[in-house]
Amino acid sequence: MKSFMESGAPVPRRGMLIFVIAGALLMAASIMAGAIMSPEGKDIPVVLADGEVITPPWYITIDGEKIALVDSQQTAQEVVGDVIEEYRRGSGTVLDIEVKEETQTEKMEIKNGDKAPDILTEKEAKELLSEGKNGESYLTVVTTEEQVQQEPIEFEQEYKPEPDMYIGEKKVETEGKEGTKEVVKKVVKENGRSIREEVLEEEVLEEPQEEIVLTGTKNYDGYGGGTGNYSGDNVSYDPSAVYETLGNPIDNIYISSGFGQRWGRLHSGIDFALAQGNSIYAADDGQVYFSGVSGGYGNLVKIDHGNGMQTYYAHCSKLLVSQGQHVSKGEKIALVGSTGNSTGPHLHFEVIINGNCVNPLDFLDL
Incomplete structure (x- = not known):
């Protein structure tokens, strides 16, 4: 293997080396100067230990706890908004939507020379907020919906004594038929799960048809089962x-x-x-x-x-x-x-x- 001298590559002069170092310092200074001169409200870039230049990332905090770190405040706000918006897609008209927890964004304190932080993508941050710990979302999104549904009306059974049939015998004389009603409900949900319902109004669309059942009243002459006498003190059966x-x-x-x-x-x-x-x-x-x-x-x-x-x-x-x-x-x-x-x-x-x-x-x- 050739040495650096034997390779034929020109040897940098001491002045040139100073020039390279000065150039690097000038570039870093220009970054810092640009940061200082950034318009108000802009995040100041920093140079990480590996040389990567980033703007400070932002935390999504829930009830004061830092949950997810993303690349910017805008991303943090969009992640929370998208998670909440998922629950707007209910089975009815959403009248109100709110979050039980306090959600905020907080800029990470980071300076030149720090190690690169673990920044999540927007997709990863959404999944983290939604799935949370042990499958339970970090956010409790409460929606109030108005739902309009058609529901069955159960038919009633009327039992008519039939003297020509034995006790215990039954026979359907007229088949019953379910009716239908339209129900308007106010439904309160937490993360898509119904926790409370209130019926606002009902309208019968089709009346149910009552079922008529004949039930026997005629006594047997005896038990007929051959397992004992059922009509006195000396009952011997199981x-x-x-x-x-x-x-x-x-x-x-x-x-x-x-x-x-x-x-x-x-x-x-x-x-x-x-x-x-x-x-x-x-x-x-x-x-x-x-x-x-x-x-x-x-x-x-x-x-x-x-x-x-x-x-x-x-x-x-x-x-x-x-x-x-x-x-x-x-x-x-x-x-x-x-x-x-x-x-x-x-x-x-x-x-x-x-x-x-x-x-x-x-x-x-x-």
Whole structure:
């Protein structure tokens, strides 16, 4: 390898070397002079340690925390504006848009000879603000929208007793049909997720058509299942093999009278003693096929659960459901009372399978 002298390259004279150094200093000075003479409001360029000349970058701050560093204040403002604007593209007309956090821009303190800072591109800064930490955006953009939607109107079912059909049997006499309504809503969202809705107005476009269901009231002559006698004290069957456990019809369990012979006749259910006005609940999903006054039962609710099973809730002070209504397991259907043949507030609860009273304790988890 040739030495610098052997290469034939001219050797720079000492004066020339001084000239090169002076030129570099002059260039740096001219940059600084240009910065000093820059119009007011312009960022002053700096020479970094690697020789790159940049203007000071700007931080995007959220609630005082420095989140992203971009090349200029304008870029910082555009990034925040673009992230907010993304949520203007909702499913309705945006009435208002605001950000919960305080967003600002702040110039980075940088001087000649500093290392190059980690400056994000506009795309990278947008992604950082939107995705944030653990997928949660740094910004909470709240939009208020007005939405106009068409929604279905569920049809109601009316249950008509049919004496020629057995208890537990059902038949649709008239098919139901959903209706349609136009709904105007005010919807408040946070980062595109609905947090509150308010219906402003509704207009029915098409009325629903009620469904008519025939439900049998005719008793079976017997159970017919061959698994035991369902109409007396000596019941020998496994109800769990056929039916699910029923929910408790009341909150506080105190049985004042059980199922079986009482005063020379069959007491066809069990009595739960508790104060007037306590809640009574449906023991299972089903259809109310009677709700009203019924002789010694007083105010009475009868529910058909299908599969040949019904439950009775007697002596109520107030009935909260009506005939034909569908109820869910655990739904409040009445209040405890002392109507009919009753000596004090209590719930008389019966379980009937295919027209025969059975011991409710075989179906309850007390």
